[in-house]
Amino acid sequence: MKSKITLKELSKLLNVSVSTVSKALHDSPEISPKTAERVKELAKLHNYRPNPVAVNLKKSKTGTIGVVIPNISNSFFARVLSGIEAQAQLHDQQIITYISNESLDREKQICDLLTSGMVDGVLIAVSEETQKKAEYDHLFALLDYDIPVVVYDRINLNLPADKVGVDDEKSFYDATKFFRAKGLERIGIASAIHHVGIGKLRISGYQKAMDNLPVFTARSSSEGTLKSKIEKLLVTEKVEALLCTDFESAIITTRVAYEQNIKIPEDLKIIGYINKDIAEYLTPSLSYIEQHPSELGVKALGAKKKYSQSLTIIKKLSVIKQPSCVCISTEYKPKSLTTICSVV
Amino acid sequence: MKSKITLKELSKLLNVSVSTVSKALHDSPEISPKTAERVKELAKLHNYRPNPVAVNLKKSKTGTIGVVIPNISNSFFARVLSGIEAQAQLHDQQIITYISNESLDREKQICDLLTSGMVDGVLIAVSEETQKKAEYDHLFALLDYDIPVVVYDRINLNLPADKVGVDDEKSFYDATKFFRAKGLERIGIASAIHHVGIGKLRISGYQKAMDNLPVFTARSSSEGTLKSKIEKLLVTEKVEALLCTDFESAIITTRVAYEQNIKIPEDLKIIGYINKDIAEYLTPSLSYIEQHPSELGVKALGAKKKYSQSLTIIKKLSVIKQPSCVCISTEYKPKSLTTICSVV
DNA sequence: CTGAAAGCGCTTACAG
């Protein structure tokens, strides 16, 4: 069992001062080559590693970034985390993960922890509850403490911090145009989230792209469930293509098609705003709007870096472009699932 | 903008020594009530928070646990992380997340980092590549440095550390018995992983539970693909129920049933060793073996605690029991997906 | 070229 060796112990073994050892290991030009070599040799022999806690205390930083995730079971966030982690690795930063479980209270707790100087910066996607209640004091508290904050994905909030997310309206504009470029004209949209901001944006993107073609919209209302509205679109209106603004509407559409014996993609093309992995595992696979979660994670960390360096508050909204509207595929290719993505 | 206040600054403002302030804030009985109150009042006013880095240096610990995850896009691991995080919160520990992406090299890098004293303990599920090459030196290095290690999920390796995982053989034994209890007799098994340890265990569990009933096994071989073997089981052998040892065989089975117009669950019952969320989103939904990832995460962190306290190496195999063989449901219930799990 | 000293922010045994 090797126990960790310290600078002091090394210096004793070498009969030099602690400062000399430290400088030698940092390739300081003050140190003679001979001494430097002796020091390094012994350090390697004992596998010396500087104690990161001590280094951080000395440098008044923590070397860590706090990442607050609302719901890790959502593969979107899992993949954002993956992007953040990869990027952090390049900068020798550690990622401390906090999961709010979409709870405002938990989010407050976390932010409270973070104000104590646990991390050098915070990347956060606020919880649903936070958005609903529009309570952002705990986030302002972070800023008060001069902790750089980047808001990712859920960027529709009024906080003077960097923001990284996707352009909801454009994504649906593009998806609609994608259908139209294929010569389709009876294009509908289904939404279980038409009442919230992002739902409205997506529907609006669809409408803009339809120009003066007739629009078909399915959403739950007092006159019927979302499912009955989708049935109407598919059966009565006979739309050829359907955009789904969210996971729920996409799944319902799949089930309706299954029940009504409507073949996907032959009779009906679907593009859903759903996660890549789910889209591909459905039978049949569905096209989806790629949100590039991993790239989003990378950008989020990048934003923080810049912010932290300049120490000015940049109200920057970084938008991920969304090139890949994926074509429908009914074929299952176990070993090349991801390639479906490029088949347009 | 509040800037962080230190003990020293507080002590200056109060005209007492740093030690007095520190003791007062820790409710030391050495301090007079009057002083204690003054100190606490000012501390609250300035929102004093001890610098965690300094505290950790003083206490020679880091307050953090390193968690190594092979693939965060796998919702199983995402949910394990969720369990770990929840448990860590209870113990005021921070979770530093590392993602190996199933790469041995990356895993080595991570372990190298961890040996420098970044964390108080490590929870790791080794990468596929690591398992394949059976290279565990980097893990032994952690133990050499006296860092408590817990291996979770992928526990089939020879390392003197706590291990937390599921009992693969029993899970399939139970699943088979579950079918038999329903009066089914023509029960088959499909596997794309029959050549690896866990695959063998699962198949063996199935075989033991079948007693002397005829067994039907589909696996890829020189005489045909897995898909053709599954077709044979479903069409020629007409099995009534099929166990799938892995995700790939489950998806292929679904597609075969779809092509052959075999109704699930009417004509064919399936239990797959697949993740809850995917199982439920498939059309139709599939039954699955619940691996209790979140509970596993909780146990993993618990194991570390014990290990770390005793500082002896316990070769303990902690097994999660698997009660929930879930019944097949073709119905989609957007708002109560999770309840499917309890419908047996 | 080397080393003593100060200091990052805290805790705690010890002296008064």
Place this chain on the structure above:
DNA sequence: CTGAAAGCGCTTACAG
């Protein structure tokens, strides 16, 4: 009851 001192492990300006 209070405070000076040592120390966690490191870095770095400064003196020699």
